[in-house]
Amino acid sequence: MNSRATAYHHGDLRNALILAAAELIEERGSADFAMVDAARRAGVSSAAPYRHFRDKTALLDAVIDFAFFALGEQVQTAVQTQPPGSAEAIIAIGKAYIRFMREHRAFYGLMWGDAGIRALQERPSDERSAAGFYVLMSAVEAWCAQNPVDERDVLQLSIKLWSMAHGLAGIALYGHVERFLPQADVFSLLESSTHTFLEGLRKRC
Missing domain, CATH: 1.10.10 (Arc Repressor Mutant, subunit A)
Known part of the structure; x- marks a missing residue:
């Protein structure tokens, strides 16, 4: 059995x-x-x-919840490996995000495609799909507390950093990064882009 x-x-x-x-x-x-x-x-x-x-759609909704929960667990584990408030903690979250998408390619369309959008619209107050994002927000808030930056809108900064990781994950998932930049390492791209973004915030002070 x-x-x-x-x-x-x-x-x-x-x-x-x-x-x-x-x-x-x-x-x-x-x-x-x-x-x-x-x-x-x-x-x-x-x-x-x-x-x-009730039907397959309901089962798929449950699978989407499971995928977001697994993603949240993975980014939570990743951030705990780095010093709180460090740029490395934010980068670790982004890398975990990309790694999850690479390891579970079939779920990308479910989580971010029509099925995921429909599930979110049907349950707008359900925060399970945002668990990983809240981990990122906490890391960004901790970084802001330890660095001299004028911009302290944690939500806005988190969305910008999230879009960076999500964008790289999306284009790398289907081989588009390698198409234009052969032998590129998407994790190195994320790391350098994140450092550039955060250093830019510091220099504005």
Whole structure:
């Protein structure tokens, strides 16, 4: 009996199905699977998923939540490896963000595409998808507290730094960085860009 079936028999059918769907998405590189596929992967009957999910869209929403949670955990782990308030802490978050997207390519479209937008619109007050961003905001706030900068709008600065990491992740994901800059290291690009941005803030004082 596989782990998902074991989880099901312990009353954790919902999570077993989310894990099954996530594995199918990663294996196939897309969300091209049916509810029966997730049920089969979880080791349950074809009717079992509907005890927790009205349809595949609801299951995908749960997978998106799971992906954002995993991303948040990864950036939280990364920032803890660096001194609080340092530029390195901010860079570590950006690198973790890019690394997550590279390792889970199939989730990029789900999280940032139409499915992710729809899920956000349906649950505008749900902050689970923002967990990783709040880690970045805390790191930016700590950096501002330790550096002489005039600009202390932490939210605005965080969005600018986030867009830097997200932009590099997006274009690197499909090979566009290497297309224009062969042998480029996207992590080095992020590091130099972040230092340039932060040093620019300091020089404005």
